Amino acid sequence: MLNNSSENLSPAMGLSRRCLxxxxxxxxxxxxxxxxxxxxxxxxxxxxxxAPPQHFTPRAKRVIFLFMKGGPSGIDTFDYKPKLQEDDGKELPYDKPRVQFAATGALLGSPWKFKQYGESGIHVSELFPNVAQRIDDLCVLNSVHGTNAAHGGALLKLHTGSDTFVRPSMGAWINYGLGSENENLPGFLTICPTLAHGGVKNWGSAFLPAECQGVPLGVASKPSLEANVKYIENSKWSTDIQRSQIDLLNRMNRQHLDRSGPESALEARIQSFELAFKMQTEMPTAQDLSQESAATQSLYGLDDPVTADFGRQCLLARRFAERGVRFIQVTHSDTNVQWDQHSNLKTGHDKNAREVDLPIAGLLTDLKQRGLLEETLVLWGGEFGRTPVAQGKNGRDHNPEGFTMWMAGGGVKTGIRYGATDEYGYYAQEKKMHIHDLHATLLALLGLEHERLTFRYAGRDFRLTDVEGVVHDEIFA
CATH class of the missing domain: 1.20.5 (Single alpha-helices involved in coiled-coils or other helix-helix interfaces)
Structure with a gap:
């Protein structure tokens, strides 16, 4: 603290104007x-x-969010539309949305074949042959819809519930509501997050306590091998000396709080120092994949250069989940292709699906084998889907009007399709699930009532779902 002589009322008394x-x-x-x-x-x-304890009995303890940056096409993955194949090249027989991201033309059939899998007989495209083997573990949500056709707004809407204001992310809300099960690790981790289209706001805490925000490991533009916590090891000072330093800082900061009153930024800093110290013992072990067997590493695709990067993220997610981290986000993105195929749909989606299909199936298999899937909610999807009409010759434009996400584990029904888009896959039509509904449902699975999980700021109560949101409990097991 600065102690300028001009601020002192009396050098002898040592009182500042503020203290007086x-x-x-x-x-x-x-x-x-x-x-x-x-x-x-x-x-x-x-x-x-x-925050308060859970409002009712939870079905899930934690969330792993597999975020496909750019917007994967539902009608080419998990939303089979035979009518679209039949009318390939024809004009769309109804009006396109009033607001579109780009000019589009006639209907474009999927370049991939679909096949029924599992006892449920759900159609999955040949893009995801490995996930298809786990289809009876999935709850496929075919009627999700949003309000923004641009990446930035859609990412913010999905992650924070708002595409126009800075709001806490859903991971931060969950961390605020439930906290971490492991005091030595953050309650919210985001692995290789994208810095584009909202960036840190997508895992930030906004006006919630700062300790609720996500802790990023790496960035999307760099290999997941580099997704480490910097300075996690201190070769200069022993643990005892560091403990003494933290205790001294804590006493000094607490004395300041006693004099100046509650200060959220300082409280957060005290918490961050303490957590950083504790992470030194837990984080290196959690990130040490050499402890995993060769069979497990192969299950996630770590032995294949095509799948190794995303597979490493998924395996880290499982290791953090079993250690009690409440919300773990894994992002598939790169600086070139992502899932944003305005052209070359076949090439781009082929590449992306090859990178994530095996690791995702491996994660589901591994969680189930370890008895973790029933208490871990896995959420898959992007910020929106793609249009059934062509952009250019062989691309698809952004489509927030109706798209597909899926859940697995965590108390949801398995082997079902919930909701539906129209016959071409443009608009959500049956059992429509808005992004606010998705958030409300996710919170309910964790035992949190979205209308009661509030935080008073600037004179009003805020929540993740704002003034909307309906829980779709029909998908609850």
């Missing part, structure tokens, strides 16, 4: 403000910085 005002009647205004700020931080909390 806080100690006199004028300081009552500051005390009142501090009380209001503290009330805002703990509107739903039993103690400062803590």
């Amino acid at each position: 005002l806080q100690s006199t009647a004028v300081g009552f205004g500051q005390l009142a403000m501090a009380a209001l700020l503290n009330q805002g931080q703990t509107a739903n909390a039993a103690a400062p910085g803590l």
Whole structure:
């Protein structure tokens, strides 16, 4: 803290103007403000910085979100449309959306064949032959829809519930609501996140306590081998010396808090110092994939250069999940292709699916074998889907009007398709699930009532679903 002589009322007394005002009647205004700020931080909390316990019995303990950046095409993956194949090249017989991202032409049939799999007989395209083997573990959501046709707005909507304001991410809300099961690891980790289209806002905490935000491991533009916590090991100081340093800092910061009143930024810094110290013992072990057998590494595709990068992310996700991290996001993206095929649909989706299909199937298999799938909700999808009409000769434009995501484990019904788009796959039509509904349903699976998980800020209560959201409990097992 700076102690400029011009601020001192009396060098002999050692009192600053701020201290004097806080100690006199004028300081009552500051005390009142501090009380209001503290009330805002703990509107739903039993103690400062803590949210309420679960509102009802949870079906899932944690979430692994497999985010496919760019918008994979539902009608080419998990939403079979024979009518689209039949009318390939014809004009769309109904109106296109009023707001479109780019100009589009006639109907474009899928270049991939579909086949029925499992006891459920759900159609899956040849893009995902390995995930297809796990189809009886999936709850395929064919009627998801959003409100934004641009990547930036759609990513923010999916991750934060708002495409126009800075709001806490869903991982931060879940971390706020439930916390981590492991005090030595963050409650929210995002592996190789994209820095584009919202960037850090997609895993930020906004006005929630800062300790709720996601901790990024690596970035999407670099190999997952580099997704490590920097400076996780300290070769200069022993653990005992570091513990003494942290304790000293903690005492000094607590003394400052006692004098100045509640301060969220300082509280968050105290928590971050403590967590950083604890992570030194847990994080290296969690990220040490050499502890996994050759068979497990092969299950995730680590022995194949095509699948190794995403497979490593998925295996890390399983290791963090079994250690009690509450929300883990795994992002598939790169600086060139992503899932955003405005042209060369066949080439781009072929490449992307080859990279993720085997690792995703491996993750589902591994979670189930370890008894983790029933308590871990796996969510797959992108920020929107693709149009059934062509952009150019062989591409598809953005389509937020109706697209596919899927869930697995975590208390959802298995081997089912929920909702439907129209016969060509353009608009969500049956049992429509808006992004707000998706969030409300996800929270409910974790035992949280989306209308009660609120945080008072700037004079009003905020929540992930804002003033909307319907829980689709028909998918609950």
